[in-house]
Amino acid sequence: MGRWAFVILIFALSIAGPVRAVQPDEVLKDATLEARARNLSRELRCMVCQNQSIDDSEAPLARDLRLLVRERLTKGDSDQQVLDFLVARYGEFVLLKPPFERHTLLLWGLPPLVLMGGLLGLWMRARRHSSPHQAPDALSEEEQRRLSTLVDPAARDH
């Protein structure tokens, strides 16, 4: 369907003009810390955008969140602590990969369930049909009669 609906939305929301994703002044000096920050940013949603991570987003709010993530990391938080902090502040909406909980049971559970169910079904079907050497059931009297009429047209008269 094209991406324009999505694109128009981004534009409508980033009214403040083009602030590009990840500015040079945001980048941390410590390379490992910066790499962790980038990885975390990809897991976090820019809450005013449509399904964009704060790493991709141009919105000012995303920039604030990126700075916040970096601030927490420099203070020595672990990745999980940063995520916990943001969830406590903004709710689960901020996570692009929702945690496995009661209300996301179907989301996480359905695909493996269907795959397993499908495999199981195919396996059972294969087992049911996998013995071609097994003798078929003997013909019933009716079937025997129909067969003989087919094979020998003369039998039809009987």
Next chain:
Amino acid sequence: MIPELGHYALVLALALGLIQAVAPVIGARTNDAALMGLANSTAPMQFAFVGLSFLALIVCYVTSDFSVATVYENAHSMMPLVYKITSVWGNHEGSMLLWVLILAFFGALVGVFGRNLPSTLKAYVLAVQSWIACAFYLFILFTSNPFRRLEQAPFEGRDLNPILQDIGLAIHPPLLYLGYVGFSIAFSFAIAALIEGRIDAAWARWVRPWTLAAWMFLTAGIAMGSYWAYYELGWGGFWFWDPVENASLMPWLAGTALLHSAVVMEKRNALKIWTLLLAILAFSLSLIGTFLVRSGVLTSVHTFANDPARGVFILAILVVFIGGGLALFAWRAPLLKQGGLFAPISREGALVLNNLFLTTACLTVLVGTLYPLALEALTGEKISVGAPFFNLTFAPLFIPLMFAMPFGPLMAWKRGDILGAAQRLTVAFGAGIVAVAATFAVASQGSASLAPFGIGLAFFVMMGAVTDIVERVGLFREPLSTVRRRGSGLPRSVWGTALAHFGVGVTLLGIVSVATWASERIVALKPSQTISLAGYDLTFDGLAQRAGPNYREAVARFTVREAGIPVGLMEPSKRDFASRTTTTTEAALMTRGVSQLYLSLGDTSGDGSISVRLYYKPNVLLIWLGAVAMAIGGGLSLSDRRLRVGAPKPAAKPAMLPAE
């Protein structure tokens, strides 16, 4: 007058559509050949009238008739001609008109080229096609009329969203729609078969070319959209798992499954009911995609509730066609005769496995896309499902699928020999292992540990496709003349399959490379400063102003050197569109082999420096080249004489005539 003409033509198309929706059905019921044959002429006429309507809208845009509301909202008199035309479908109303145009186009094709179809089947197919068309004509006429006039014509239009003023947009939606809407034919065939209560291998043979054509366009359309997003949106990603993309991926996954199950049905008369279901699902998912994008439900459940007219209308169409189709399926499918049986280790078995994984993948996308909406509507809780979720769930589904892929074509129908297939894949296996080892050796530093296996899998898939052809023509075993004879004797569909499967490997190679070894620099630069990345040095020469037809742009000039030798210029720019007071970033791309340097501009700061993002994307072009190979593979299969639309007569027939 032109807009009224267009509007009127659309109403006439609706009138024809209504006739075509009813008459052939009555004809088929009463065995009235004239009534059934009516559809043969109404279908092309419908297309002619929708075409006239579409042409009228194009004229409105080209002549910048701002008395028409959609033209005023989406065009500008200074726009280049090509964008005046493409902006016809760069908005809701126009894109829906394109949608019905393509729907009518496919209907006309069936009407004209479907001579070999049994007359009742054809009558039902065209009637169902017309039901869909009428629903969408009504939708356009009642909620999204592109010809609505303004009381006072403004002097100038509000311009097309600048980000859409790009040649990628010109090609992307029509391709995508050809794919989406193309599945309507498979849907109509499925409904017709259910109404008739009869389905056989011939049905699959009639449906397959349509499915193949739709699939081919959808593949190309998705690839085009992905490339457009890559270079136009300015942050260098190629797939974002956003709902709009997912909306196009779902029909693709279902359509790919349908393509494969239809083969089983055509050759072995098995999987009939499943194929019917897939045909219904593929188009249903296209409709769901249309609903998701067009109703505004994605933005939030609340915007949908605030302006429900369009959304509710599409939702009603959705309920009628998907609900009706599935209900008909539940009612009639058990009455159809079951197809043949086969051993689990066989070509059919492999294709069933393919279907299981593809449909599960499709379901994953569907659940991931709709779950947040459903949860919010039901409980008010808001969650996000984004790229990390899909990346995590997709890998376990696609890795086994791709691993199994080379085995499929090497196995025999009915009862295959998996060890024999594995033996013939020895070379492909070897290529995969060598690729894994080589990747470990060359690029050990800083790469994710799984990446070499991804590369290995890609090589296995590519070599597997090559193996299929090598085995069939007997290369390295037979004398060259035999090889040549066998090669030219191979059906084109075999070449098509191999090429498409090869393409999957190519795309995988691109994705793994970019995901693992892409590098980037984000810096602020002053003129004459240099940045280095992946062996390239880029010197910022300076900033210049240029004027375009309907924008002004600031162009930054960079000289690119590789090992000190200049290899070219890169000129990323920022465009200011006064009419919309928006700025777009035009990234500069430099292609080196199949890899690309990607440069995009950020803000200028007070001290004269400009922030730039520079990416090196190794093998990135393979992602789309692979998709192109898949689409061409589809085209090759389509050109197979056996499948050619309207050419089903077996070639052997004339030779047999004297015997009669």
